[in-house]
Amino acid sequence: MIAPRTLRFSWLATVSLAVTMLVVTTSAQAVQYQARADFLRETLGSEKPPSAVVWMNDELRQIATEVLGHKPVTLRTRYWYNETRTVWILDEIGKEKPITLGIVIEGQAIKLLRVLEFRESRGWEISYPFFADQFEGIGLHRSGKLSGRIDGISGATLSVNAATRSARFALILDQYATRNTKARASAP
């Protein structure tokens, strides 16, 4: 038979652990995995690489609304670039708070996707390489959707969806950026 003192301790330990887990899991402290300047330095070799913007014209705004599920918040989106790649830093809402994602695109395919800052209390598993690595090499299908399948994470569906939407949007923006660059280069 278990001694009463042991039983009381067990209950106390169980309750304490439950409360701690509750506090930890429900407290929504933002976690910054990497500063933007560091991400730009790592992916483009410079803390202040050249940047340009893609303006939301009517066509792009419509596409953005369809892809993101909401109207784009800003009238333009900035990106950074070198000769071979573009780098996008996008904020997309998971459940309630924005997730900051850094996306590198090279040759119209994703070279790297990384969570730079995560602000929600759950779904942070998307910051792990096992999830983010799935995006490497993925481009846009003719239909406008991602060319590859992304496996979800149980309990992190909203974060997974936010990352997937951002990836798709970054690829579309990259196409527009490339188109604009070519137009500028060929202009008399």
Add this chain to the structure above:
Amino acid sequence: MRRATPKPAPARRSHWTRRFHRLVGVASLVFLVLIAISGLLLNHADDLGLGNRRAASPLLLKVYGIESPPIVSSFSASGLTFASTPSALYANGRELLVTTAPLRGAVAGPGSVIVATAEEILVTTPDGMLIERFDPDISGPLLQLGASPSHFVLRTSASTYALDAEGMTVSELIRDDGDVAWSLPSDPSDEQVERIALAAIGSSLSWERVLADLHSGRILPSVGRYLADITALCLLYLSVTGAIMWFRLQRNGALDSPRQRSKAPKRAAGTGHARTRR
């Protein structure tokens, strides 16, 4: 000789069943219609976009006890008034951004307005449309925004930075730039306050939520649930008594067609029931 207590005749029971059925039906009519309509609308809430439609009716807001949020800070630049509440930022009374970061300043730029919150820099058009938002990656929260003759200036508790609004880059200022005109708070006009209040409180309540509360009775916090319970019991009663009355009518042949009635055996007159020997 003891007289047996007469049992109520089946006709009398039937009469009272019908009477109560009618009474309950009429009494619960309004609630049943409300529940039916709200249920139908809720079933198609996504198609109707009810979750995105804001219910800004003053009566509803009063019912829900939703009050306008306090204005935490306000700055003006280029004829625009920017104000922040605990959950959002507004430009001339129109919601600009959902953010909990307090407003720190607003200064006019060339063809745009630069706005700073504690966490990020925003660029808007002269009429308050959000062009771009930028996280400056500086140490510590932003405390002040200002402008010197050559650049915009950001101040944190640790340092001062020059902001290049074109390229959206910041660089630390080694020495304090003494020529800075810092953005100072301003009081919004009463009209601005009212517009922000309507925008803020209207955005917190959707028609889907109102219908769901109406459907469940929770729109009236103290008695609504019980009214919903009573309506449900009434509906249950109507279903049961309706079934009983149908069964009785069916048994008596009242629901038969004239052809079926002409073939059925004649029943005893008066009671409408076949006499049974006791």
